[in-house]
Amino acid sequence: MRSERKAFMADCIFCKIVKGKIPSDKVMEGKHFIAIRDINPQAPVHILLITREHFKNILEFPRSEGMFFEMLSMIEKVVKAEKIEKGFRVVINTGLEAGQSVDHFHIHILGGREMKWPPG
Secondary structure, three states: OHHHHHHHHHHOHHHHHHOOOOOOOEEEEOOOEEEEEOOOOOOOEEEEEEEOOOOOOOOOOOOOHHHHHHHHHHHHHHHHHOOOOOOEEEEOOOOHHHOOOOOOOEEEEEEOOOOOOOOO
């Protein structure tokens, strides 16, 4: 399994971004995550929070208090830095049916406009 994960990582666009092999507009960096601007924004503010280590989706994401705390902390820091505290959306797509287009766990932080409901 470990060798399969490494082989998959070699072709993963987010892994290449994390390693600096593909340029990105970084917003901030943490120990386990980086935050970048989405190249196809769906709102005036659209930031992706990407894990540094490759996990296919939230089902593979470890249940570590440290990683979970950093994830929530970075969401808060991004929201404040982008000045979208009055309204934002946090989205985690898991699987093709939910719209996950890159098989690397990431979180969308969207804001800067009114969000409608239902979202899909």
